[in-house]
Amino acid sequence: MASHFSSVLQLTDLDDFITPSQECVKPIKIEKKQGKSLAKIQIEDDGSYVQVNQDGGKQKLEKAKISLNDCLACSGCVTSAESVLITQQSHEELLKVLRNNKENATEQKVVVVSVSPQSRASLAAYFDLSSSETGRRLTSFFKCLGVHHVFETSFSRTFSLLESQREFVERFQRKEQDSNSLPMLTSACPGWICYAEKTHGEFILPYISTTRSPQAMMGSLVKGYFAEQQGLSPQQIYHVAVMPCFDKKLEASRTDFYLEKDETREVDCVITSGEVQKMLEEKNVSLNDVEPAPLDTLFSSVSGGEFLSHAGSGSGGYLHHVFTYAAKQLFGEEVKDLTYKTLRNNDFQEVTLEKDGVVLLNFASTYGFRNIQNLVQKLKRGKSPYHFVEVMACPSGCLNGGGQVKPKPGQSPKELLQKVEELYKAERSLSPEDDTRVAELYQSWLHSVGEERTKELLHTHYHPVEKMKNGLTMKW
Numbered sequence: 186m187a188s189h190f191s192s193v194l195q196l197t198d199l200d201d202f203i204t205p206s207q208e209c210v211k212p213i214k215i216e217k218k219q220g221k222s223l224a225k226i227q228i229e230d231d232g233s234y235v236q237v238n239q240d241g242g243k244q245k246l247e248k249a250k251i252s253l254n255d256c257l258a259c260s261g262c263v264t265s266a267e268s269v270l271i272t273q274q275s276h277e278e279l280l281k282v283l284r285n286n287k288e289n290a291t292e293q294k295v296v297v298v299s300v301s302p303q304s305r306a307s308l309a310a311y312f313d314l315s316s317s318e319t320g321r322r323l324t325s326f327f328k329c330l331g332v333h334h335v336f337e338t339s340f341s342r343t344f345s346l347l348e349s350q351r352e353f354v355e356r357f358q359r360k361e362q363d364s365n366s367l368p369m370l371t372s373a374c375p376g377w378i379c380y381a382e383k384t385h386g387e388f389i390l391p392y393i394s395t396t397r398s399p400q401a402m403m404g405s406l407v408k409g410y411f412a413e414q415q416g417l418s419p420q421q422i423y424h425v426a427v428m429p430c431f432d433k434k435l436e437a438s439r440t441d442f443y444l445e446k447d448e449t450r451e452v453d454c455v456i457t458s459g460e461v462q463k464m465l466e467e468k469n470v471s472l473n474d475v476e477p478a479p480l481d482t483l484f485s486s487v488s489g490g491e492f493l494s495h496a497g498s499g500s501g502g503y504l505h506h507v508f509t510y511a512a513k514q515l516f517g518e519e520v521k522d523l524t525y526k527t528l529r530n531n532d533f534q535e536v537t538l539e540k541d542g543v544v545l546l547n548f549a550s551t552y553g554f555r556n557i558q559n560l561v562q563k564l565k566r567g568k569s570p571y572h573f574v575e576v577m578a579c580p581s582g583c584l585n586g587g588g589q590v591k592p593k594p595g596q597s598p599k600e601l602l603q604k605v606e607e608l609y610k611a612e613r614s615l616s617p618e619d620d621t622r623v624a625e626l627y628q629s630w631l632h633s634v635g636e637e638r639t640k641e642l643l644h645t646h647y648h649p650v651e652k653m654k655n656g657l658t659m660k661w
Contacts, residue, residue, distance in 0.1 A: 274434045276460045282423050283331040294423040295415065298327050299336045299403045299484070302494055303429040304458040306609040307589040310601060311462065312472040316608050317491045321477035323461070326470065328478060336484035338426070339494055341402035342501055343486065345373065346617040348396040348643050349503055350510040353573055357515060365391035368564075368571040371503050373398040375436035376578030377557065378647060385561060386649030392564070395644040399501065400426050400433055401442055404451025405642045406484055408444060410630045419447040425454045427461055429586030432578065441645045457588025486615060494612035497523075498550060499605075500582035504536065504575040506617060508548050511573075512538050516545050525550075532556055532580050535571070548573045553580035584609060 236244045279296075286293055300323060302316070309319040324335040349371070356366040372378060372394040381389045397405070403426065408419040426433065436442070437452040444451065456464075465472060479490075486493040497505025505523060512518040518538060525534045532552035538545045549571045551560045557576060563569040579585050584605050592601040617623070631639045 274437065274454045274456070276456045276464045278454050279423075279425050279456060280330070280464075286331055293421075295334075295417060295421055296332045296423045296425070297334045297336065297407050297411070298332050298425045298427060299338050299341070299400070299407070299452075300427040301338045301399070301429060301583075302492065302609060302612070303499065303583045303586065303589070303605075304427045304461065305337070305492070306499075306584065306605045307429060307458040308461060308472065309608045310604040311590040311593070314472065316612055317480075318477065319472065320480060320492055321490075322472050322475040324480055325478035326465065326472070326475050329475075332425075334483070335481050336403065336407075337486070337492065338399040338403050339486040339492065340484045340620075340623070341406055342399035342495065343615075343617045343620045343623045344402045344406075344643060345396055345399050345501070346495065346503065346506045347623070349394055350507050350514075350617070352394055352396055353507050353511055354514050357511065357572065367573075368392060368569055369394050369507075369573050371575050371577075372396060372645075372647070373501055373503065374432070374577045374579075374583075376430065376432035377576045379432070379435055380557070380578070382647055383650040388565065389561060390647045390649060393647055395646065397643055397645050398436065400428060400436060400452060400455075401645065402643065403484065404437075404442055406626075408447075408449065408451045409642060410626065411484070419444055419451075420449045422449075423453050424451065425456060426452050427458065428455050428588060429458055429583050430579065430588045431457060432587075433457075457586075458590050459588055462590050486620065488613070488615075492612050493615040494609070495617070496614040498575065498582055499584035499609050500550075500552075500575065500577045504548050504550050504573065507573055508536055508538070508546065511546060516540065518545075529556065529559070532582075533559075546573075547571050548575075550575040550577075552577045552582050554578065 236246055238244070282294055282296060286296070300320065305316050305319050305323070308314075308323070309316045312319065314322070320337065327335050353369050356363075356369050360367050370389075370392045375398070378393070381393060404424065407424045408422060412419050412422055426437065434455045437450060437455045442451045443449070480487050480492075495502040495506065497503070508523060509520045512520045516538070518540070520538065523536050525536055527534050528549075533549070533556045535547065535549040537547050547570050549560075551557055551574050557578070560569065560574060560576070577583060579587065581602060585602055589605070590601075592598050631642065634642070
C-alpha cells in the first residue's frame with residue numbers, strides 16, 4: 186500500500202508508511218537500579234516478550250503501543266503507527282458512531298462534520314457540480330446517515346487569518362529586539378509542522394506562527410462555544426473534519442488539541458475527500474443523485490445560499506491577507522492587487538511592497554519538500570530575505586493534497602487540479618475583517634473568557650522532537 190502522507194513526511198528517499206498488518210510497538214527499556222543486575226529480555230516463539238529475573242523466574246511484558254504522538258516520520262517500525270491512525274481515523278469510525286447512535290439510545294453522540302473548502306472543490310470537480318451545490322448535497326448525504334450538523338472550515342479559517350495578521354504585525358514590530366521573530370512561517374500545514382518539529386527542532390520552531398489551523402480553530406469552536414450553547418459536554422460531541430490530506434490526521438492526534446479535563450479530542454476523526462467519495466460508493470450513491478439540503482449557517486461562511494471564500498491561494502490565502510493587512514497597518518499602504526513573482530518554479534513565488542526604492546515587505550509562498558528544504562537552508566545560513574512565508578507540504582498546495590479525489594480514467598492529474606482550482610476560485614471572496622458573525626463571536630465568546638483563555642483557544646505550541654537513539658529514545 187502506497188503512502189498517502191505528504192512527501193515532507195517521507196524523509197529523504199524513504200517511504201515512512203507501513204501497512205496495518207505490521208504491528209508497531211515501542212522498544213522495551215529496562216531502567217537501571219543501583220546494586221542490582223539487569224534482568225534479561227527473552228523473545229518467546231509466539232513473539233511475546235518475557236523478562237527473565239536472576240532467580241530464573243519469568244514475567245510476561247506488555248507491549249507499549251505507539252500512537253501518532255510517538256511517530257517520528259522516519260523509516261522504521263515506529264511509522265506503522267501512521268497506518269494504525271488510518272484505521273482509527275477513517276470513515277468506518279464515523280459510520281460506527283452513527284450506528285451506535287441508532288442502536289443505543291442511552292449513549293447518543295451529537296455528530297458534527299466540518300468540511301474544508303478544498304475537499305468540497307475536489308468533490309465538485311469529480312461530480313461536475315459547483316462548489317456550493319456540492320456543499321448542499323454533502324449536507325443532505327451526511328444528514329441522511331445520521332449526522333446532526335454540517336459546518337465548513339472557511340468560517341473557522343477567518344479566525345486563523347485574523348489571528349495570523351495580528352501575530353505578524355506584533356512580530357514585525359519587535360524584530361529589532363527578537364532576531365527569531367521574522368520570518369514568520371505559517372502553521373496551517375501539519376505535514377510541514379511535523380517535519381519542522383522532527384527534523385529541525387528548536388532552530389526552526391521560533392519562526393513558526395502560533396496561530397491554529399482552520400481545522401484546529403473549528404475544534405475550539407465545536408467543543409467549546411458550540412458545546413456550551415447546546416448545553417452539552419465536549420464528550421457528548423463527535424467531531425469529524427473532512428480534509429484534503431492525510432497529514433490532517435496527524436494534527437488531530439496532537440496532545441495540544443486534547444481536552445484533558447473532558448477526556449476528548451477537539452477533532453475526533455479526520456476523513457479525506459477521497460474517503461467521502463468511498464462512502465458514497467459504498468452506499469451505491471452518486472452525489473449527482475442526492476437531493477440538496479439547506480446549508481447549516483451557524484459555522485459556515487454563507488450568503489444567499491452560496492459559500493463564501495477568501496482571496497489568495499488555494500491553501501487559505503495567508504500570504505494575501507497578511508500582506509494586505511500589514512501594508513496598511515505598518516505603512517499606511519492600501520494594496521488591492523498583489524503581483525506574484527515566480528522564482529525557481531511555480532511553487533516558489535514572492536510578493537514585495539516597495540516605496541521610494543526601499544523594500545518594506547518581502548513575502549513568499551513555498552510549496553513542496555524541495556522548496557521547503559531550500560527555505561530552511563537559507564534560514565540556517567542567515568540568508569533568507571523574507572518577512573513572511575506561506576509554507577505548504579504539497580506541491581500546488583492544499584488543493585493538490587494527497588487525500589483529494591483521484592482523476593477519472595482518461596483524465597490527467599493536471600487537468601483535474603486545474604478544474605478544482607477553477608471551482609475553488611469561483612466562490613465570492615469575503616475579507617476576514619468584514620465577517621460580522623466572526624466579529625460577534627470575538628465579542629460574545631472570546632472576550633468573555635479572558636485574554637489568556639482566548640490565546641489558548643486560538644493559538645497553540647510546537648515542540649522539538651528528540652530523534653530515536655539506538656532504537657530506544659523517543660520524545661514528543
